[in-house]
Amino acid sequence: MRARTATVKCNVNLTITVDGYSAGTDQTEDRPFGHxxxxxxxxxxxxxxxxxxxxxxxxxxxxxxPSAFIMGRNMFGPVRGDWDRPWNGxxxxxxPFHGPVFVLTHHARxxxxxxxxxxxxxxTDGIESALAQAREAAEGGDVGVLGGATTANQYLAAGLVDExxxxxxxFTLGAGTRLFDGVPPLRLEQLTSRAATGVTHVTYxxxx
Amino acid sequence: MRARTATVKCNVNLTITVDGYSAGTDQTEDRPFGHxxxxxxxxxxxxxxxxxxxxxxxxxxxxxxPSAFIMGRNMFGPVRGDWDRPWNGxxxxxxPFHGPVFVLTHHARxxxxxxxxxxxxxxTDGIESALAQAREAAEGGDVGVLGGATTANQYLAAGLVDExxxxxxxFTLGAGTRLFDGVPPLRLEQLTSRAATGVTHVTYxxxx
Ligand SMILES: NC(=O)c1ccc[n+]([C@@H]2O[C@H](COP(=O)([O-])OP(=O)(O)OC[C@H]3O[C@@H](n4cnc5c(N)ncnc54)[C@H](OP(=O)(O)O)[C@@H]3O)[C@@H](O)[C@H]2O)c1
Ligand SMILES: NC(=O)c1ccc[n+]([C@@H]2O[C@H](COP(=O)([O-])OP(=O)(O)OC[C@H]3O[C@@H](n4cnc5c(N)ncnc54)[C@H](OP(=O)(O)O)[C@@H]3O)[C@@H](O)[C@H]2O)c1
Numbered sequence: 001m002r003a004r005t006a007t008v009k010c011n012v013n014l015t016i017t018v019d020g021y022s023a024g025t026d027q028t029e030d031r032p033f034g035h036x037x038x039x040x041x042x043x044x045x046x047x048x049x050x051x052x053x054x055x056x057x058x059x060x061x062x063x064x065x066p067s068a069f070i071m072g073r074n075m076f077g078p079v080r081g082d083w084d085r086p087w088n089g090x091x092x093x094x095x096p097f098h099g100p101v102f103v104l105t106h107h108a109r110x111x112x113x114x115x116x117x118x119x120x121x122x123x124t125d126g127i128e129s130a131l132a133q134a135r136e137a138a139e140g141g142d143v144g145v146l147g148g149a150t151t152a153n154q155y156l157a158a159g160l161v162d163e164x165x166x167x168x169x170x171f172t173l174g175a176g177t178r179l180f181d182g183v184p185p186l187r188l189e190q191l192t193s194r195a196a197t198g199v200t201h202v203t204y205x206x207x208x
Numbered sequence: 209m210r211a212r213t214a215t216v217k218c219n220v221n222l223t224i225t226v227d228g229y230s231a232g233t234d235q236t237e238d239r240p241f242g243h244x245x246x247x248x249x250x251x252x253x254x255x256x257x258x259x260x261x262x263x264x265x266x267x268x269x270x271x272x273x274p275s276a277f278i279m280g281r282n283m284f285g286p287v288r289g290d291w292d293r294p295w296n297g298x299x300x301x302x303x304p305f306h307g308p309v310f311v312l313t314h315h316a317r318x319x320x321x322x323x324x325x326x327x328x329x330x331x332t333d334g335i336e337s338a339l340a341q342a343r344e345a346a347e348g349g350d351v352g353v354l355g356g357a358t359t360a361n362q363y364l365a366a367g368l369v370d371e372x373x374x375x376x377x378x379f380t381l382g383a384g385t386r387l388f389d390g391v392p393p394l395r396l397e398q399l400t401s402r403a404a405t406g407v408t409h410v411t412y413x414x415x416x
Contacts, residue, residue: 018374018396018410018412019228019387019388019391020227020228037393037395166226168376168410170395170396170397170398170412171393171395172388172391172393172394172396173393174388174390174391174392174393179227180227180382182382183227183380183382184382185245185379185380185381185382186379186380187245187378187379188226188378188379188380189378189406190378190403190405190406190407190408192403193401193403193408194403195398195400195401195402195403195410197398198397199398200398200401200408200410202226202376202403202408204378
């Protein structure tokens with residue numbers, strides 16, 4: 001794996017409740033975020049994106065700014081076990097990534113090209129491999145770890161994250177998948193912190 | 209208990225790590241905050257108060273602004289079980305409260321007057337009684353629940369908190385006493401959010 005440098009970063013970018021959850025329990029196809037305090041579509045978690053996009057333009061653009069992406073299979077979709085039915089992500093034919101997306105999974109699958117430059121690659125040999133592949137594909141650009149918490153926590157625990165971009169929203173869930181769960185203590189540096197309506201955006205540098 | 213009104217508030221005011229801890233494990237007399245990621249005195253949790261007081265003057269003043277205070281016995285001190293040795297709090301002869309402080313405990317004890325207007329009252333009949341007594345003593349002023357998390361969580365779970373003032377600091381602990389632990393889901397309204405060096409101050413209204 002390439003050395004981490006100031007110019008090529010691995011960023012985690014997540015919306016969390018003030019008690020640290022990025023999704024509720026019991027994810028299904030009808031309820032992609034599980035019991036998320038809203039209708040299961042992440043409507044309350046992501047109200048800041050959908051209700052007030054102008055106010056949060058910079059943070060929304062930052063989400064899509066990396067040149068390659070990593071996500072867990074549960075963020076990718078509701079299929080569990082074998083790939084026993086067609087599933088190409090929640091984001092339609094022309095997903096908002098416009099670049100390579102490395103999906104961590106225990107279930108091998110051929111790469112899935114989409115429109116607009118997105119290709120889903122399925123990685124079965126672990127987080128370091130996914131990051132190495134994403135760095136290679138990013139060709140000098142940043143790598144964005146988009147979630148869910150299970151995936152973000154593995155990268156944090158392994159010391160592979162440069163920056164943590166959190167969007168802290170005003171409710172608690174008390175159950176679900178939680179950022180930092182099982183992650184050893186981290187030293188962080190608060191780089192930026194900005195309030196918008198119903199959300200606080202905080203960026204941390206992860207210190208060695 | 210009196211009805212909650214906009215003018216008389218019960219506020220929780222806590223410094224938490226970004227993973228929600230307000231203290232580490234294994235509190236002792238030498239280590240009032242337990243394994244807190246620093247020297248056990250809360251030095252890292254409260255760096256924002258001690259290292260940069262000017263920048264955080266408003267939040268520091270707010271901490272002391274209520275007319276009466278509530279705290280748990282573990283915030284008050286390291287004595288457990290019977291009051292088998294003299295202990296009058298961590299804050300010396302002239303504590304910074306300058307008003308009545310209601311200490312929740314299972315171990316009855318006579319009120320302990322201090323200099324400067326602080327009196328410690330020991331409440332053995334539960335959180336509602338402590339709040340009723342604090343409201344009475346506050347004579348129309350606010351009541352501040354100062355912690356620890358065990359105490360704050362009981363007030364949150366019982367729906368007795370009007371505002372939650374959090375000071376979110378840039379590290380994680382992974383173990384200790386955690387705000388929101390065991391508290392049913394809360395709906396909050398972000399009232400204010402302000403960044404200072406190494407801390408984000410967020411105030412939430414707790415919605416019914
Ligand atoms: N709030 C936000 O910003 C945000 C962001 C992203 C996602 N979400 C939500 O979070 C939820 C998903 O998050 P999650 O934490 O449950 O799961 P996740 O991290 O998205 O996916 C976990 C799954 O990915 C696979 N996986 C992860 N690490 C692996 C490894 N090292 N090797 C092989 N496979 C690996 C495993 O699936 P298999 O064993 O089945 O292959 C595992 O069960 C969804 O509800 C999603 O909508 C929220
Ligand atoms: N970060 C911050 O802003 C902040 C603020 C405050 C405190 N702290 C730290 O947090 C730690 C203490 O917090 P904590 O969560 O461990 O404990 P705590 O809430 O301060 O105290 C818990 C203790 O108070 C008594 N108590 C609580 N509720 C009661 C009830 N309903 N009825 C009767 N007794 C009751 C019990 O003691 P007994 O059974 O022994 O009587 C209980 O063990 C300390 O390390 C302190 O320094 C940090």
